[in-house]
Amino acid sequence: MAAYRPEPDRDSRAWWERVARREFAVQECESCGTLRFPPRAFCAACRTEGWRWREIAPEGAIESWIVSHRSFAPGRHDPYPVVMVRLTAVPGCLVYGNWRGERPPEAGEPVRAVFTQVDAELTLIDWMPESSTPARSGENQANC
Amino acid sequence: MPTVPNMPKRLLEFRDRAAIAGVGYTPFTKDSGVSTLTLACRAVLAALEDAGLTPDDLDGLATHRVGDSAPPTLVGPALGLADLSWHLDQFGGGSVSHAVVGQAALAVAAGLAETVVCYRAVNARSEFRMGGTGRGVPVSPETQYQAPYGYVAPPQQFAMYARAHMLRYGTTAEQFGTLAVTQRANAAKNPRALMRAPITLDDYLASRWIAEPFRLLDCCLETDGACAVVVTTAERARSLRRHPVLVSAAAWGGGTSHLSCPDPTVTAAAALAPRLYAQAGLGPQDIDVAELYDCFTYSVIVQLEDYGFCPKGEGGPYVASGATAPDGALPVNTHGGFLSEGYVHGVNHIAEAVSQLRGDAGDRQVPGAEVALSTSQPGYILPATSALILRRA
Numbered sequence: 423m424a425a426y427r428p429e430p431d432r433d434s435r436a437w438w439e440r441v442a443r444r445e446f447a448v449q450e451c452e453s454c455g456t457l458r459f460p461p462r463a464f465c466a467a468c469r470t471e472g473w474r475w476r477e478i479a480p481e482g483a484i485e486s487w488i489v490s491h492r493s494f495a496p497g498r499h500d501p502y503p504v505v506m507v508r509l510t511a512v513p514g515c516l517v518y519g520n521w522r523g524e525r526p527p528e529a530g531e532p533v534r535a536v537f538t539q540v541d542a543e544l545t546l547i548d549w550m551p552e553s554s555t556p557a558r559s560g561e562n563q564a565n566c
Numbered sequence: 567m568p569t570v571p572n573m574p575k576r577l578l579e580f581r582d583r584a585a586i587a588g589v590g591y592t593p594f595t596k597d598s599g600v601s602t603l604t605l606a607c608r609a610v611l612a613a614l615e616d617a618g619l620t621p622d623d624l625d626g627l628a629t630h631r632v633g634d635s636a637p638p639t640l641v642g643p644a645l646g647l648a649d650l651s652w653h654l655d656q657f658g659g660g661s662v663s664h665a666v667v668g669q670a671a672l673a674v675a676a677g678l679a680e681t682v683v684c685y686r687a688v689n690a691r692s693e694f695r696m697g698g699t700g701r702g703v704p705v706s707p708e709t710q711y712q713a714p715y716g717y718v719a720p721p722q723q724f725a726m727y728a729r730a731h732m733l734r735y736g737t738t739a740e741q742f743g744t745l746a747v748t749q750r751a752n753a754a755k756n757p758r759a760l761m762r763a764p765i766t767l768d769d770y771l772a773s774r775w776i777a778e779p780f781r782l783l784d785c786c787l788e789t790d791g792a793c794a795v796v797v798t799t800a801e802r803a804r805s806l807r808r809h810p811v812l813v814s815a816a817a818w819g820g821g822t823s824h825l826s827c828p829d830p831t832v833t834a835a836a837a838l839a840p841r842l843y844a845q846a847g848l849g850p851q852d853i854d855v856a857e858l859y860d861c862f863t864y865s866v867i868v869q870l871e872d873y874g875f876c877p878k879g880e881g882g883p884y885v886a887s888g889a890t891a892p893d894g895a896l897p898v899n900t901h902g903g904f905l906s907e908g909y910v911h912g913v914n915h916i917a918e919a920v921s922q923l924r925g926d927a928g929d930r931q932v933p934g935a936e937v938a939l940s941t942s943q944p945g946y947i948l949p950a951t952s953a954l955i956l957r958r959a
Contacts (some may be wrong), residue, residue, distance in 0.1 A: 426718070429712035438710075460711060460825055485830060486730040488722055488779040495716040501775070504717045506726050506830070514828050518712045546714050562892040 426495060427544060433461045440475065442545045444537040448512055450476035457512045478511035480535030481552065484527045485516060505549050507533055522550040570671050570844040577845050583959065584671035585776055585803035585810040587681075588617025589917040590797035594760050597692040598790035603636035605642055606687035609792035613683055617796040618807030621645045626682030626797075628654035629672050630662045630911070635687050636695040647879065652679035658950060659696070660943035661821065663912020665952035667817025680798060685914040687792035695788050696909070708824050720861060723824070723947055725780040728864035730778060730830040734879065734951030735768040739779065741882030743770035744861040746783045746905055747897075750858070755903025755929040760787055761906040781933075786864045786904030791914040795920065800959065811957040813922045814937075815845035818952050821839055821945025831879075834871035834945025837951060843874075844953040846937075850874040854935040854954075855922045857915035858944045860903040866890075869896075869944050897932045915940045916954065923958040 428436045437460070440447045449458050451465035452472035463471055486495045487505040490498070503521040521527055522536045532552035590612025592598070592605050605628070612622060626637035627650055628719050636644075637651040652673045663686065670682040689697050714719065731737050747767055753759035765783065772780040796832050803810035819838030822828075850873060858869045869883035875896055876884040884890070890898035900919040901907045908914060919938035921927040938956045945951035 425715035426716075428714050430710060431707055433707065434710060452700075460708065481625065481788075486726045486731060486733065488725045488780075489775070490716060490722055491775040492719075492721075494719045494722060495713070496776075498716045502716055504715055504726070505721065506730070513827055516825055516827055518715055518717050520715050548715075565725075566674070 423526070433463065436475075437461045441537070441547060442543070444545065445477055446480035446535055446547065447475045448478050449473040454481045459509070459515050459517070460510050480547070481511070482507035482509045482517070482533055482549070484529060484531045484533055487521065487527050503527070505533070507549055517547070519546070519548040523554065527551075570840045573841060573844055580675055580810040580816075581674065581693070581814055581847065582957065583675035583800055584797055584937065585800045585804040586667075586707065586795050586916070586920050587798050587806045587808055587810060588613045588615070589920050590603070590614070590616055590794045591715060591758060591914070591917065592792045594758060594759075594789050594791040594910070596790060598740045602687040602689055602792075603640050603644060605678070605689070605790070605792035606609035606636045606641045606685050609685050609687060609794040610641060613796045617806065619681065619796065621647060623661075623681050624650075624683060624934060626650055626652035626670065626673060627688060628656070628666050628682055628684045629901065630656040630658050632657065632659050632688070635691075636748035650679075650721040652682065656864055658841070658948060659951040660861060660912050661723060661813045661945060661948050662942060662952055663859075664816065664916065664940060664954045665818050665950070667795060667813070667916055667954060668818065668952060671813040671816055674797055674799050678801060681795045683794050684797060684913065685792060685794035685909050686911045687910075688911060689790045689791050691788040691913075700811060703937065714957075721780055721785050722777040724862040724864055726779040726787065726822035727830045727946055728862065729779050729863065733884070734831050737767070737867065737882035739885045740767060741779075741833045741867065742784055743767045745863045745866055745890065746770050747887045748885075749899050749903045749905045752900050752930055753906035754893065756892060756901050756907055757781075758863045759907040760789060760900070775943055780862060781924040783905075788863050788904070788911045789908040789910060791908055791910055793910040793917050795913065795916055804959065809924045811920045812957045812959050813954060814831060814848070814957045815842050816952070817842035817845060819945055819950070822843045823927060823949055824918070824947060829867065831867055833872050834949070834951045835869055835941065835953070837904065838951055841954060842953050846957070847901070848955060852937050853896065853939045855900060855919065855932045855938045856898050857900070857919045857938065857940040858898055859912060859915065859941050860899055860905050861909075863905070865944060866898060869941060872944060892930065900927065900930045900932060911943050916956075919954075919956050
């Protein structure tokens with residue numbers, strides 16, 4: 423099970439629905455074309471409301487990582503790594519996830535998203551080295 | 567002194583108009599056994615007593631909190647104050663601690679109130695643990711993108727930023743440890759401090775992992791307690807019992823969020839600092855003592871850079887050189903800080919700066935301290951930060 427289930431809101435619900443379909447989408451401003459994440463009504467660059475979903479390559483680079491040794495969340499007891507990833511497609515944007523590499527991450531390392539289906543309603547996004555072979559659909563077992 | 571384009575000239579009129587006339591504490595413990603309302607009342611009364619005032623002299627109350635403590639609308643009536651002319655209940659944690667005192671200083675300078683007490687009261691060990699264990703996830707729209715991965719607590723979040731700094735600049739665990747050891751030595755000279763037993767660098771390195779790269783001794787305490795300061799006009803402070811400490815500058819700033827942070831090794835303090843120094847007409851070279859927000863060791867190191875005490879990336883070597891020790895170029899967290907005195911969300915840093923400038927800090931007194939910098943959380947996570955420059959009148 424997930425440590426905590428996300429609580430989608432009126433800005434984010436459609437984003438989570440796309441993740442459940444294994445799609446990494448962000449908003450693209452209809453006026454100036456700026457990509458943004460997380461989902462919000464307004465473009466911070468031109469302050470307009472019109473936008474469309476734009477699927478991006480689920481890729482980024484390792485900015486930092488930690489290994490948690492305390493039970494910071496229900497159901498998590500063993501040391502577990504969390505990575506901070508700078509999305510390639512959305513400048514300035516950082517996202518987080520658990521690490522699916524066989525070895526510790528490296529600074530600046532290119533990574534790709536791993537869609538991890540938790541249950542029928544919930545899919546999460548983890549990260550693995552870009553050079554690794556992505557597991558086939560259904561082989562990503564949630565252990566978070 | 568750095569130049570600041572577009573700084574409103576009226577800000578300079580605010581310099582030294584307000585003063586801190588008293589400080590008050592409850593004991594710092596792991597279990598107060600009383601409500602945050604009781605803690606708040608005790609600290610407010612202690613601060614008034616220190617200033618030589620009574621509750622009848624009070625016409626303003628202010629606090630910051632995250633839904634975890636008693637607001638002015640409870641504390642005022644509990645002390646028989648039915649008609650406060652000014653009050654402030656600021657949402658936020660450590661990033662707004664100094665903003666509250668800054669706003670109180672503006673309120674008294676503008677005549678909205680004459681005497682305001684700013685307080686923070688927490689049962690942050692026995693009830694609402696800031697460290698994140700044993701309580702729910704903080705409610706923010708951004709939480710949904712982190713909490714499912716077990717990434718929820720400040721020790722994890724600051725460890726993430728600390729690692730980024732280590733990767734970029736070669737900052738080391740030993741440098742974090744030197745800071746923890748130095749602050750513990752300061753706390754050994756502070757009767758209020760919760761943790762007074764000296765530690766060594768080996769003790770630091772042997773302390774258990776919390777969230778790598780942070781060990782236990784990188785993390786601040788979780789404390790039950792309250793701290794308060796009396797803010798009044800500089801004119802009135804001169805007629806009171808204690809030597810006045812002037813608010814020479816108070817500045818607010820922005821910051822970054824979890825999800826939008828162009829460079830995790832630079833904080834909002836870097837943008838705030840020039841405004842703050844210009845307002846006071848001072849620069850980093852004029853600061854005699856600094857009480858820097860130390861929720862974790864790393865937050866001090868990045869602030870030493872962003873407040874201009876050393877170049878970017880050299881905060882670790884600066885600490886390792888002994889510069890932040892009591893006999894160094896910039897004594898830092900002379901009370902032991904959150905790491906060793908106690909964690910009262912910023913207000914105990916302001917109170918310690920006041921003690922240093924009044925010259926009543928006892929065994930930990932920095933000789934001849936005239937100017938102090940005291941800071942809040944430098945703008946990670948919640949896009950807000952704040953800081954004060956205080957000066958002995």
